[in-house]
Every structure is written in C-alpha cells, then in structure tokens.
Amino acid sequence: MRTRSIIKTKFKTRLAGFTLTEVLVVLIIIGILVLLALPSLMPLISKAKSTEAKLQLQHVYTLERSYFFENSTYTNELPSISFEQQLLTTQGGQANYKIEIIEASPKGFRARATAVTDFDGDGVFNQWEIDQNKKLTETVPD
Template sequence: MKLLNKAISKQVKGFTLPEVLVVLVIIGILLLIALPNLMPLISKAKSQEAQLQLNHLHSLQKTHFYMHSKYNEELSAVDFEQELLVSDGGKANYRIEVVEVGPNTFKARATAVVDFDGDGVFNIWEIDQDKNLVEVTKD
C-alpha cells in the first residue's frame, strides 16, 4: 500500500492546459500574419495546372491539324479529356475550352473555377496555334 501511495503522490512533469492554449493561440496568430504573404505563391502554383493542360491541348490540336489539315473546336475530337472540376467534386481547378477556330488558327482558354485569393477575380490563361501562352487575367 505504501508503494501505491508513493507512485500516486509522485508528480509527473508536463504542460498545463492554459500553457498549451497560449501556444496554440500564438501559432494561430503567426499563421494569420503569414497567410496573406503566401497567397500569390499558391495562385502561381495552381496556375501551373492551366499551363500544362493548355500545352497538352496545343500538342493534340497540332497532331489533329497535321492529320486533317484543320483545327477542331471539340475537345473530344482531339482526344482531350477535361478532368472533373473542383466545383463538381473533382480535382481540376481550370475549365479548358476552345474559344476560336479558323482555317489555320485556334485559341484555347483555361478559366479558373476557384477564386484562389478571394478577391472575386478568376485566373484566365490562353494559348494559340503558335504556342503563345498568355495569362489574360491574373488572380
């Protein structure tokens, strides 16, 4: 019995609940300070998706042009599959579409379906038959 009382009376060193809460509050404040500075980096990283998808579409359109001597306005005709959008439960942040087709020209657009920095402006990228990739609207 004495051994049990000795073990119970022995204090274990640790943190109290108020100490843990103070640390969590400090971490939260630091995150709130740092987050606005990181938003441009997050937008830039997400825009890589649009650039890669448009470059891929350009390659498919060029292949279609070499085979049929014309560009096509249908994504399925050039074997491009739009990934399921974030707004529809998928992973893609950009809607890809062909906006202009001529005898020897085409223009495709990637429009963000998510406002990355919350300012109400959606990111838009475009590419043409000469592989000129341009950010039309910055987010």
C-alpha cells in the same frame, strides 16, 4: 501490504508536463503567426495553382497539333482531340481550371483555361490562353 504502498507512492509522484493554459497560449500564438503570414503567401498559392492551367493548355496544344497534321485543320471540340476535362473542384473533383477551345479554323486555334474558384478572394477569376504558335498568355491575372 508493501505492494500497496509502492503503488500509492507511484501515483502520488507528479510527472513533468504542460498545463492546459500553456498549451492554449502556444496554439493562440501559432494562430496569430499564421494569420500574419497568410496574406503574403496568397500570391504564391495563386501562382502554384496557375501551373495547372499552363500544363493543361500545353497538352491541348500538343493534341491540336496532332489533329492538324492528320486533318489539315484545327478543331473546336475537345473530344475530337481526345482531351478529357477532369472533374472541377466545384463538382467534387480536383481540377481548378475549366479548359475550352474558343476558336478554331484551318489556320489556327485558341484555347482558354478559366479558374472556377477565386484563389485570393478578390472576385477576379484567373484566365490563361494558348494559340497555334504555342503562345501562352495570362489574359486575366488573379
């Protein structure tokens, strides 16, 4: 009988905690703060994603230079320089940029990285280019 009264008193004591209303108010405040901060973070997100384009184009530059030293000409075919395009985000992969060689001759080449998604939702897709002099330029800013 004594254990039964001890159990009843343990269940009747209230534990300190938060009510559902308090938790919902905190979540709403956090949501509002995120919505206020997001527009100022979009350029930073776009800049971080453009790093992928720069690195991929520098890799294409290195491969093209190696191909040039072996063949005395540049190529406009990515498989010829052993460059393999990663699966794009539109195809279920992780790459944000489509890499292509847009012109190649014995004197030079130009490669382009075009974004497949619009990072900031303004309808403009980011583009970067590199040439045989390793001149990396952003041709279409996003």
